[in-house]
Amino acid sequence: MSSSRRPHDPRLTVLVTVQTPDRSDAAIERSLSELDRLLRGLGIAAQHRVIQKRQSPSSSYVGAGKLRELAELTGGVVVVVVDDELTPGQQRSLEQATGAEVLDRTAVILRVFEGRARTREARLEVELAGIAYELPRIREDVSLGDREGGGGRASRGNSNVELAKQRARARMAELRRELDALHEGAALRRRQRASAQRVALIGYTNAGKSSLMRALTGTEVLVEDKLFATLGTTVRALAPATSPPILITDTVGFIERLPHALIASFNSTLDEAREASLLLFVVDAADAAHLRQLEVTRRTIDDIGAASLPHLVVLNKIDQVSAEMRRTLADELPEAIQISALSPADVAALRQRLIEFFDASLETATFEVPYDRQSSIAEVRDHVKVLDEVYADRLTLTLRSTPEVLARLRSKLREVPSPRRGSNMSTAQIGALAARHGLDLDVDGMRIDEAGLDYRIAFARAQDGAAWVLRLPRRPDVSAKLSEERQILAFVAPRLTVAVPAWQVCSDDLVAYRRLPGEPGLTLDAGGRPVWHFDPSSPEFAAALGRLIAELQSLDVEAARRAGVPVMSAAEVRAQWRTDFEQVRAAFTIVSPLQARWRSWFDNDALWPERTAFTHGELYAAHVLIDGPARITGVIDWTTARVGDPAVDFTYQHMMGPTAFDATVAAYVRAGGTPIPHFAERCAEIVAAAPLTYALFALRSGDPQHRAAATAQLLQQA
Numbered sequence: 001m002s003s004s005r006r007p008h009d010p011r012l013t014v015l016v017t018v019q020t021p022d023r024s025d026a027a028i029e030r031s032l033s034e035l036d037r038l039l040r041g042l043g044i045a046a047q048h049r050v051i052q053k054r055q056s057p058s059s060s061y062v063g064a065g066k067l068r069e070l071a072e073l074t075g076g077v078v079v080v081v082v083d084d085e086l087t088p089g090q091q092r093s094l095e096q097a098t099g100a101e102v103l104d105r106t107a108v109i110l111r112v113f114e115g116r117a118r119t120r121e122a123r124l125e126v127e128l129a130g131i132a133y134e135l136p137r138i139r140e141d142v143s144l145g146d147r148e149g150g151g152g153r154a155s156r157g158n159s160n161v162e163l164a165k166q167r168a169r170a171r172m173a174e175l176r177r178e179l180d181a182l183h184e185g186a187a188l189r190r191r192q193r194a195s196a197q198r199v200a201l202i203g204y205t206n207a208g209k210s211s212l213m214r215a216l217t218g219t220e221v222l223v224e225d226k227l228f229a230t231l232g233t234t235v236r237a238l239a240p241a242t243s244p245p246i247l248i249t250d251t252v253g254f255i256e257r258l259p260h261a262l263i264a265s266f267n268s269t270l271d272e273a274r275e276a277s278l279l280l281f282v283v284d285a286a287d288a289a290h291l292r293q294l295e296v297t298r299r300t301i302d303d304i305g306a307a308s309l310p311h312l313v314v315l316n317k318i319d320q321v322s323a324e325m326r327r328t329l330a331d332e333l334p335e336a337i338q339i340s341a342l343s344p345a346d347v348a349a350l351r352q353r354l355i356e357f358f359d360a361s362l363e364t365a366t367f368e369v370p371y372d373r374q375s376s377i378a379e380v381r382d383h384v385k386v387l388d389e390v391y392a393d394r395l396t397l398t399l400r401s402t403p404e405v406l407a408r409l410r411s412k413l414r415e416v417p418s419p420r421r422g423s424n425m426s427t428a429q430i431g432a433l434a435a436r437h438g439l440d441l442d443v444d445g446m447r448i449d450e451a452g453l454d455y456r457i458a459f460a461r462a463q464d465g466a467a468w469v470l471r472l473p474r475r476p477d478v479s480a481k482l483s484e485e486r487q488i489l490a491f492v493a494p495r496l497t498v499a500v501p502a503w504q505v506c507s508d509d510l511v512a513y514r515r516l517p518g519e520p521g522l523t524l525d526a527g528g529r530p531v532w533h534f535d536p537s538s539p540e541f542a543a544a545l546g547r548l549i550a551e552l553q554s555l556d557v558e559a560a561r562r563a564g565v566p567v568m569s570a571a572e573v574r575a576q577w578r579t580d581f582e583q584v585r586a587a588f589t590i591v592s593p594l595q596a597r598w599r600s601w602f603d604n605d606a607l608w609p610e611r612t613a614f615t616h617g618e619l620y621a622a623h624v625l626i627d628g629p630a631r632i633t634g635v636i637d638w639t640t641a642r643v644g645d646p647a648v649d650f651t652y653q654h655m656m657g658p659t660a661f662d663a664t665v666a667a668y669v670r671a672g673g674t675p676i677p678h679f680a681e682r683c684a685e686i687v688a689a690a691p692l693t694y695a696l697f698a699l700r701s702g703d704p705q706h707r708a709a710a711t712a713q714l715l716q717q718a
Contacts, residue, residue, distance in 0.1 A: 012047055012048070012078055012079075013039070013044055013045065013046045013047060013048075013078065013079045013080075013081060014046065014047070014048045014049070014050055014070070014079070014080050014081070015032055015035060015036065015046045015048070015049045015050070015081050015082075015083060016049075016050045016051075016052075016061070016062065016066075016070070016080055016081065016082045016083070017031070017032060017049075017050075017051055017052075017082065017083035017084065018051075018052050018053075018054050018056075018057045018061065018062060018084065019051055019052065019053045019054070020054065020055065020056060020057075021055065028051060030289050030292065031083055032049060032051075032083055034255070035081065035083050035105060035108065038108050038109065038112050039081065039108060041112050041115070042108070042111055042112060042115065044079065044081075046081065050062075050066060050069065050070065052066045057084065057090070059089060059090065059093065060090060060093035060094060060097065061082060061084070061086060061090040061093070061094060062094075067093075067094075067097045070094070070097060070098050071097050071098055071099075078100060078101065079100060079101050079102075079103060080094060080098050080100045080101070080102045080103070081102075081103045081104075081105075081108060082094070082102065082103070082104045082105065083105050084104060084105055085104050085105055085106045086102070086104040088136050088137045091104065091137065106133055107133065109255065110126065110129060110130050110133060113126045113129070114126050114127075114130065120182070121179065121182045124175050124178055124179050124182070125179065127175060128172060128175045128176065128179065131168050131171060131172050131175070132172065134168070135165060135168050135169070135172075138161055138164045138165055138168065139161065197244060197245070197246045197247065197277050197278075197358045197361075197402065198246075198247045198249060198275070198276045198277045198278070199238075199246060199247065199248050199249065199276060199277065199278045199279075199280055199354060200249045200251055200273045200276035200278075200279050200280070201213060201248065201249065201250050201251060201280050201282055202251060202254075202273055202279050202280065202281055202282065202297055202301060202311075203253060203254065203280075203281055203282035203283060203293070203297050204253055204254055204255065204282075204283070204284065204293035204294075204296060204297060205253025205254065205255050206253065206284065207253065207282045207283055207284040207287075207293065207316060207317075208282060208284060208316040208317055208341050209250055209251070209253065209282045210250055211316075211341040211342070212280075212282060212314070212316060212341040212347075213234065213236065213248060213250040214341075215341045215342075215344075215347040216238055216239070216248050216347060216350070216351060217236035217237060217238060217239050217248050218239035219236045219239075234249070234250045235247055235248070235249045235250075236248055238351060238354065242355060243382070243383075243384060243385040243386075244358075244362075244382075244383040244384060244385065244401050244402060244405065245382060245383065246354055246355070246358060249273075249276065251273055254296055254297055254300045255296070273301065273304065273306050274304060274305060274306045274309075276306075276309060277309075277310070277358070277361075278309070278310050278311065278312065278354070278357060278358075279301065279306065279309050279310070279311040279312075280311070280312055280314050281294060281297050281298070281311055281312070281313045281314065282314050282316050283297070283313060283314065283315050283316065283336070284316060284317050285315040285316060285317050285318045285320070285321050285325075285329055285338065286317045286318075286320035286321050290315070290329075291332065294313065294333075310357075310579065310582055310583075310586075312335075312336075312337060312353070312357075312575065312579065313333055313335060313336040313337065313575075314336065314337050314339060314350065315329055315333065315336045315337065315338045315339065316339060316340065316341055317340060317341075318338045318339055318340050318346075319340035319342060319343065320340075326338060330569075330570060330571045331605070333571070334570075334571050334574045334575070334605065334608065335571060335574055335575035335578055336571055336575065337349075337350060337353065337569070337571065337572055337575065338569060338571060345561060349561075349567060349568075349572075352566060353572070353576075357579060357583075359700070360580070360583050360696060360699055360700060361402070361403075361583065361699070362385075362400050362401060362402060362700075363400070363401070363402075363403055363406055363702045364387065364398065364399070364400045364475065364476055364477055364701070364702040365398070365399060365406045365409070365410070365415055365702070366388075366396060366397065366398045366399070366415065366416050367396070367397050367399065367409055367410075367413040367414065367415055367416065368394050368395070368396055368413065368414045368416050369394060369395040369396070369397055369413055370394050370395075371394060371395060373412075373413070374395065376409065376412045376413055377397065377409075380401070380405050380408065380409065383401055383402070383405045384399045384400065384401040384405060385399065385400040385401065385480070386398075386399060387399065387400055387476030387477070387479065387480060387508075388476050388479075388508065396416065398476045400476065400477060400480070425456075425472065427443045427444075427446040427448070427458070428443055430443070430446065430458050430460075430470060430472065431443035431446070431460075433472075433509060433510055434460075434468075434470060434505075434510065434512065437505045437507065437510055437512065438505075439462060439468065439505065439512060440462055440463045441460040441461065441462055441463070441468065442460060442461050442462070442463065443460065445460065445461060446458055446459065446460040447459045447460070449520075449523050449524060450524050452474075452622075452637070453474070453697065454473065454474055454475070454478045454639065455471045455472060455473060455474060455478065455511075455637075456471075456472040456474060457469065457470070457471060457472075458470040458472065459515065466514060466515075467514065467515035468512055468513070468514060468515060469501070469512065469513055469514075469515050469516075469636075470510060470511070470512050471510070471511040471512070472509070472510060473508070473509065473511075475701055475702075475703070476508070477700055477701060477702075478639075479508040479509070481639060482506055482508075482511065484564070484566070484639075485638050485639050485641075486503060486506060487563060487564035487565065488563075488564075488565055488638045488641045489501060489502075489503065489638055490563065491555075491559070491560055491563040491564075491565055492552075492555070492638070492641070495555055496551060496552070496635075497551065498548065498625075498632055498633060498634050498635055499516045499517060499518075499625070499633060499634035499635075500516075500634060500635055500636070500638065501513040501516065501636055501638075502514070516625055516633065516634035516636070517625065517627060517633045517634060518625030518626050518627045518631075518632075518633030518634055519533050519625060519626060519627075520533065520621070520622055520623075520624070520625060520626075520636070521533055521534050521536065521541075521621030521622065521624050521625075521626050522536075522620070522621035522622040523622065532621070533626070534621075534626055536621055536656055536660070537656055537657065537659065537660050539660075539663050541626070541632075542653065542660050542663035542664040542667060543663060543664075543667040544631060544632045544667075545619070545624070545632065545653065545664050545667070546663070546664040546665065546666065546667025546668035546669075546670070546671060546673070547667055547668070547671045548619075548632055548635070549619065549649045549650070549664070549668050549673065550667075550668045550669075550671035550672050550673035551671070552613075552614055552615065552616060552619075552649065553613035553614055553615065553646055553649070553673060553674075554613075554672065554673075555613075555614040557612070557613070557614065557643050560614055560643055561643070565614070565641065565642060565643060566642040566643065566644075567612075567642065567643040568612055568642065568643060568644045569612060570608065570609045570610055570611055570612055570645075573608070573609060573612060573644055573645045574602070574608045577602060577689070577692075578602055580692060580693075580696055581598055581602070581692060583696065583699070584692055584695040584696060584699070584714070587695070587699060588695055588710065588711055588714050589711070589714065589715065590714045590715075591714065591715050591716065594691065594714065594716075597688060598688075598689060598692065601685045601688075601689070606677065606678050606681075607678055607681055607682050607685055608645075608682075609645050609646060609647065609676070609682075610677075611646070611674070612643050612644055612645065612646070613643065613644075613646045613674075614641070614642075614643050615641065615642065615643070615644050615645070615646060615648050615649050616635060616638065616640070616641050616649055617639075617640025617641050617642060617644070617648055617649070618637065618639075618640045618652075619635070619649045619652065620652035621652070622637075623635060623636050623637045645682075645686075646674070646676060647676065647679065647682045647683050647686060648686060650664060650665065650668075650679070650683050651683045651686045651687050654680065654683035654684065654687060655687060658680070661680065661683070665679060690713075691710065691713035691714050691716070692714075694706075694709070694710050694713060695710040695713070695714060697710075698710040
C-alpha cells in the first residue's frame with residue numbers, strides 16, 4: 001500500500017460503525033476498542049465514536065441523518081475510520097459527504113501489517129493483500145488527462161483507471177511469482193521437518209504467543225505488547241532439547257474479521273498450522289473477551305481445514321487474574337491449561353505435558369546395524385531416543401521414535417524382535433546381572449513374581465543373609481522413566497509413616513533395594529494366577545488404607561512440584577483424559593457405547609475434581625506391603641505417582657464392592673481427608689475407562705500382544 005495516504009498527527013479522528021440487530025452492545029464495544037488499539041499502533045488517536053443502529057448498512061454505509069452529522073464535523077475531521085469492510089461505493093459516498101479521508105477496518109489492519117512486516121515473505125504478503133484491496137478502489141487521476149495511448153487499432157487509448165489496474169495486476173502477478181518461490185522453499189523446509197514432532201502456537205493477536213515461544217524454546221524472539229507484533233513464522237526446538245526433538249512454531253495472530261485477503265495471503269504460516277502434530281490455542285486469560293478470542297481462533301482454524309488436528313487450550317497471563325477468576329475460568333474451560341508464560345514452573349509443566357503427548361505416539365523398535373553402515377543411524381540420530389545399545393558382531397540398537405523415522409530405518413536396516421530384557425532371564429542370569437552391580441545373591445532360593453506389566457520382580461537373599469528385591473524392566477520405555485520415579489521416592493520417603501524403597505542399584509536393566517518389612521498383599525503364581533495374602537474385603541484393611549491415602553493426599557503440592565513430581569491442575573486432569581481419548585481413538589476402533597459413555601463422562605462437571613492432591617496412582621494390594629490384616633508397612637512401585645485426581649487412589653477399593661469402598665472413604669475422612677462429592681460415581685467412571693488406559697499402555701509399549709488385547713477390549717460393549 002502507498003504510504004502517501006497515511007495520516008500524520010491528525011487533529012480529529014472519528015470512529016464510525018453500524019450496529020445491526022445481530023451485534024450486541026458488548027460486541028460493538030469490544031470491536032471498537034480493538035479498532036482503537038489498532039489505530040494507536042499507527043500513532044492515531046480517535047476522539048469521537050459515532051454508532052448508528054440499523055437493520056443493515058446503506059449504500060453510503062450510514063443513514064442520511066448520520067451522514068449529515070458526520071458532514072457537520074468535517075471542519076476539523078482529518079480521518080473517518082469505519083469499523084467494517086466498506087465497498088468502494090460506500091467509501092466514495094463517505095469521502096464526498098465528509099471531505100475527510102475514509103479508512104475501513106481492513107485498511108487499518110493492512111497498514112498495521114505493513115508496519116509490522118519484518119521478513120521478505122511477510123512484506124510481499126502484505127503488499128499483495130494491499131494491492132488486492134486497492135484494486136477495485138482505483139479511480140481516474142484527472143491530472144494525467146482523460147486517455148493515454150495504446151489499446152490497439154482504432155482505439156482511443158486506455159483510461160487512467162484501466163492502465164492503473166493493468167499495472168496493479170502485473171505487480172500482483174510478479175508478487176505471486178516471488179511468493180511461490182519463497183513458499184516452495186518453505187514447503188521444502190516443512191518436508192524436511194515432516195518426521196519431527198511439531199507444535200503450532202495459534203491464537204488471537206497479543207495473547208502472548210511470542211512470550212510463550214520464548215519461554216518454551218529459550219530463544220530471543222520478538223515480544224511486544226502490540227497487536228500483530230509478529231507476522232512471520234518462527235520455528236524453534238523445545239528447550240531443554242528432547243529426543244526426538246519437539247519443534248515449536250509461532251504463527252501470525254488472528255483477529256475478529258481478519259481480512260480475507262490476508263488470510264489467503266499468509267499461506268506459509270497457515271500451512272505450518274495445517275501440518276502441525278498438535279495445536280496450542282493460546283488465549284489471553286486476562287482479557288474479558290477471552291471466550292470470543294477462542295471462538296475466533298477455532299473458527300479460523302476450521303476455515304483453513306485444520307479443525308481435526310489434536311489441540312490443547314492454554315490460558316496465558318493467568319498471573320494477571322484473581323483467584324476467583326481462575327475458578328471461573330476452570331468452570332468455563334475445564335480442559336484448558338492455566339499458565340503464565342513468565343512463570344518457569346508453569347512453563348516446565350506445559351513442557352512436560354507436550355513431552356507426554358508426543359511420547360504416547362512414539363514406537364519402539366530394535367535394529368541390527370553393521371559397523372560399516374552406522375551412517376544410516378547418524379542420519380536420524382537427532383530424531384531418535386536410544387534406549388539400549390549392545391556391541392557384539394554388529395551393533396544392536398533399541399530405539400524409540402516416530403513411526404515415520406522408524407519406517408525410514410526399516411527400509412535400510414534389519415529389524416529384530418525387541419529384547420525382552422528381564423522378562424526372559426533365568427535365575428542364574430539374574431544373579432549374574434546382580435553380580436555386575438555388586439550384589440552377591442543366592443540364586444537357588446530366588447523367587448520370581450510375574451504380576452507387573454512393566455517389571456518382573458525377583459526376591460533373593462545375599463550371601464550375608466540380607467533380603468533383596470530386584471526389579472527387572474520388561475521394556476526399554478520402562479527404563480526411561482526410572483529417573484522420575486527416583487525423584488518421587490526421594491520426596492515421599494521422609495514424609496510418610498510407611499516404608500518406601502531406597503534404591504541402591506538403579507540402571508536401565510536393574511533396580512535393586514533391600515526388602516521392606518511386610519509382604520505384598522497380592523502376587524501371581526507361576527501360572528499367572530492371583531494369590532491373595534490377606535482378606536482384601538476386611539474392614540481392618542479398609543481402615544488402614546483410608547488412613548494411608550489421607551496421609552498421602554495431605555503432602556504439600558508446591559513442595560512436590562519443587563522436588564520434580566509431576567503436577568496437574570484439576571483442569572489439566574480433565575483435559576488429559578480427553579487428549580488420551582483422542583490419541584486412542586486415532587489408533588484404535590472404539591465401539592460406540594464406550595465412546596458415548598466416555599464423552600458423557602468428560603462433559604459431566606459433577607464427575608471431575610475441584611482440586612488435585614498427591615496420589616500414588618495404583619494403590620492396590622500388589623503395591624501395598626502388609627503385616628497382618630490391619631497394618632500397612634510399606635508401599636512400592638511409585639511409577640504412576642503424581643499430583644492429580646484424588647479419586648484414583650480409591651478406584652481399586654471401589655472394585656472390591658461398596659462395603660470396602662465406603663469403609664475406606666470413612667477412614668480417609670476421619671483421618672483428615674477432604675470429602676469428595678459424587679465419589680463413588682467418579683471412581684466408577686475411572687474403572688470403566690480401564691480399556692482406555694490399557695490402550696495407552698499398549699501404544700507406549702509397542703508390544704503387538706498388548707495392542708491386540710487392547711483392540712479386543714475397545715470393541716466390547718460398555
